[in-house]
Amino acid sequence: MTAAAPSSTDVLIVGAGIAGASLAAALAPYRRVTMIEAEDMPGRHATGRSAAFWHESYGGAGVQPLSAASFALLDNPPAAFSDRGFLLPRTALTLGRQDEAAAVDAFVAEFSGQGVDVTRLAGASVAAKIPGLRPAWTEGAYEPACRDIDVGALHAAYLRAAKRAGASLVTRAPLRSGRRSGAGWEVRTAAGTIGAAVVVNAAGAWADEVAALCGVAPIGIQPLRRTVLQVRLGVAVSADLPLVVHVGGDFYFKGESEGRVWLSPHDETPMAACDAVPDEIDVALAIDRLQSVVDWPVAAVERKWAGLRSFAPDRMPVFGADVGEPGFIWCAGQGGVGIQTAPAISALLAAQLGAPAPGGAIGAVDPVPFAPTRFG
Numbered sequence: 001m002t003a004a005a006p007s008s009t010d011v012l013i014v015g016a017g018i019a020g021a022s023l024a025a026a027l028a029p030y031r032r033v034t035m036i037e038a039e040d041m042p043g044r045h046a047t048g049r050s051a052a053f054w055h056e057s058y059g060g061a062g063v064q065p066l067s068a069a070s071f072a073l074l075d076n077p078p079a080a081f082s083d084r085g086f087l088l089p090r091t092a093l094t095l096g097r098q099d100e101a102a103a104v105d106a107f108v109a110e111f112s113g114q115g116v117d118v119t120r121l122a123g124a125s126v127a128a129k130i131p132g133l134r135p136a137w138t139e140g141a142y143e144p145a146c147r148d149i150d151v152g153a154l155h156a157a158y159l160r161a162a163k164r165a166g167a168s169l170v171t172r173a174p175l176r177s178g179r180r181s182g183a184g185w186e187v188r189t190a191a192g193t194i195g196a197a198v199v200v201n202a203a204g205a206w207a208d209e210v211a212a213l214c215g216v217a218p219i220g221i222q223p224l225r226r227t228v229l230q231v232r233l234g235v236a237v238s239a240d241l242p243l244v245v246h247v248g249g250d251f252y253f254k255g256e257s258e259g260r261v262w263l264s265p266h267d268e269t270p271m272a273a274c275d276a277v278p279d280e281i282d283v284a285l286a287i288d289r290l291q292s293v294v295d296w297p298v299a300a301v302e303r304k305w306a307g308l309r310s311f312a313p314d315r316m317p318v319f320g321a322d323v324g325e326p327g328f329i330w331c332a333g334q335g336g337v338g339i340q341t342a343p344a345i346s347a348l349l350a351a352q353l354g355a356p357a358p359g360g361a362i363g364a365v366d367p368v369p370f371a372p373t374r375f376g
Contacts, residue, residue: 002169002170002171003168003169003170004170004191004192005034005036005170005173005189005191005192005193005194006034006168006194007193007194007195008194008195008196009032009033009034009168009194009195009196009197010031010032010033010196010197010198010354011027011031011032011033011034011196011197011198011200011353012034012035012036012185012187012194012196012198012199012200013033013034013035013036013200013202013331014035014036014175014199014200014201014202014203014210015035015036015037015038015201015202015203015204015206015210016035016036016037016042016043016159016169016171016202017042017043017045017046017047017048017155017202017204017338018043018046018047018151018154018155018158018338018339018342019202019204019331019332019334019338019342019345019346020035020037020042020200020202020331021035021042021043021155021158021159021162022158022342022343022345022346023200023202023331023345023346023349023350024158024159024162024167025158025159025161025162025165025167025346026346026347026349026350026355027167027346027350027353027354027355028161028162028165028166028167029165029166029355030350030354030355030356031353031354031355032166033162033165033166033167033168034167034168034169034170034194034196035162035167035168035169035170036169036170036173036174036175036187036189036191036194037169037170037171037172037173038172038173038174038175038190038206039171039172040171040172041171042155042159042169042171043152043155044275045204045205045275045276045307045308046204046205046307046308046309046310046338047151047155047338047339048151048152048307049228049305049306049307050149050151050307050336050338050339051228051252051254051262051264051336052148052149052150052151052339053090053092053146053147053148053149053243053254053340054067054070054071054074054087054146054147054148054149054339054340055067055092055143055146055243055245055340056068056071056111056116056117056143056145056146057092057094057107057111057116057118057143058245058336058337058340059315059335059336059337059341060315060316061110061111061114062316062369063316063317063337063341064111064114064116065114065344065365065366066317066337066341066344066345066365066370067337067340067341067344068115068116068361069343069344069360069361069362069364069365070340070341070342070343070344070362071087071145071361072343072360072361073343074086074087074147074149074154074340074343075087075147077157081157081161082153082157084153086149086150086153086154086157087147087148087149087150088147088148088149088150089147089148089240090146090147090148090240090242090243090254091142091143091144091145091146091242091243092142092143092146092242092243092244092245093121093126093129093130093140093141093142093143093242093243093244093245094107094140094141094143094245094246094247095126095130095137095139095140095244095245095246095247095293096137096138096139096140096246096247096248097136097137097138097139098136098137098138098139100139100247100248101122101138101139103247103248104120104139104140104141104247105120107141107247108120108141111141116143116145117143117144117145118141118142118143119141119142119143119144120140120141121139121140121141121142122138122139122140123138125140126138126139126140129142129242130241130242130244130293130294131237131238131294132235132237132294132295132296133293133294134292134293134294134295137293139247141247142242146242146243148254149339149340151339154339154342158342158346170189170191172190172191173189173190173191173192174189174190175187175188175189175203175210175213175214176188176189176190176213177213177214178199178213178214178215179214179215180215180327181195183197184196184197184198184327185197185198185199185214185327187199187214197327198327198328198329198353199214199327199328199329200329200330200331200349200353201214201328201329201330201331201332202331202332203332204223204273204308204310204332204334205221205223205273205274205308205310206273207221207310207330207332207333208220208221209273211322211328211330214325214328215325216322216324216325216328217322217324219312219313219318219330219333219372219375220312220313220375221310221311221312221318221332221333222270222310222311222313223270223271223272223273223274223308223309223310224268224269224270224271224308224309224310224311225267225268225269225271225276225279225282225306225307225308226264226266226267226268226306226307226308226309226336227264227265227267227278227279227282227283227286227304227305227306228262228263228264228304228305228306228307229262229263229264229278229283229286229287229301229303229304229305230256230260230261230262230301230302230303230304231260231261231263231287231290231298231299231300231301231302232259232260232298232299232300232302233259233260233261233296233297233298233299234296234297234298234299235259235296235297236258236259237255237258237259237260237261237296238255238258239255239256239257239258239260240255241253241254241255241261242254242255244293246266249266250265250266250289251263251264251265251266251286251289251290251293252264252266253290260302261290263286263287263289263290264286265282265285265286265289267282267285268309269282271308273308273310274308276306276307276308277305277306278304278305278306279306282306283301283304287301309335309336310332310333310334310335311333311335312332312333312375313375314374315333315335316333316369316370317332317333317334317335317337317338317341317345317370318330318331318332318333318370318371318372319331319332319345319348319349319367319370319371319372320349320352320367320370320371320372320373321352321371321372321373322372323372323373323375323376324376329349329352329353330372331345331349343362344362344365345370347362347363348362348365348367348370349367352367
């Protein structure tokens with residue numbers, strides 16, 4: 001759907017990853033929408049490097065309403081959007097050592113109080129979920145509703161829906177500057193200058209940089225590097241292993257295929273926005289942490305990659321009009337939950353920009369806690 005830069009548009013979305021593409025799909029039936037993407041294809045950075053799961057408790061209690069409300073579209077989308085769902089079977093186990101029992105108890109109390117299907121496990125019931133689990137790891141919280149997400153299919157579906165509704169995508173078009181011009185904006189890009197009534201900042205790790213280039217005060221979006229690797233094991237481990245997440249945030253891993261797992265040391269290294277690459281120290285740390293949990297020998301590291309997860313100061317997503325510039329719209333700070341919350345965030349934000357208010361579970365979510373005005 002790549003096109004030449006138009007001279008004008010109603011809504012100019014900066015970034016065509018999952019945040020920008022999902023918003024374009026939701027808004028294009030009601031406004032003229034153009035996405036500009038700095039790379040030669042959308043989804044090169046955080047979207048294309050996601051570990052790809054829907055985990056209702058992931059991201060914390062504040063994010064959970066967005067994740068829960070997004071499940072229906074991800075699981076059973078309208079036929080016009082996709083002829084199949086985007087979720088694949090998986091479960092999740094939040095894991096702790098014996099001395100972390102209180103933390104697991106608190107996790108279960110918090111999320112069960114919000115309606116999450118989570119069951120407290122201990123001892124042998126924990127060991128039964130993970131073959132080769134070392135004896136110190138006795139505490140767990142089990143979530144049967146966790147799923148893998150086919151991120152590539154979801155992103156492509158949003159781009160197709162946006163195109164069908166008339167949205168355009170301009171690639172190799174990094175934003176150079178933006179300035180107020182009358183009632184709208186004059187935005188200079190590498191592909192040409194575009195006039196727009198509204199600018200949406202969906203630039204991920206580059207969100208604060210885009211704001212500054214438009215003369216808008218940054219809100220403190222910090223990119224953090226996250227490392228993931230695929231390892232081949234020296235023992236047979238099933239592909240349907242749960243997503244295993246440390247209650248203290250030191251690791252997660254999940255089955256990928258027979259005898260292979262994806263794992264991460266859950267690293268969060270602050271850095272400037274860039275094309276992130278893994279650090280060998282973090283690769284080694286991931287393996288060390290895995291082997292402190294299970295007795296699986298690692299035969300080989302088959303793949304390794306890194307991506308930038310970007311967070312607002314309070315680690316909550318940010319979407320809505322800037323506190324000082326109402327024509328500048330934020331859609332940023334999704335951290336590691338941007339894929340699993342995209343249906344809700346895009347529908348709620350589109351409603352602020354001219355689309356009808358969403359109904360159902362998404363319509364019941366209060367967008368106020370996610371508004372940029374909380375930083376004003």
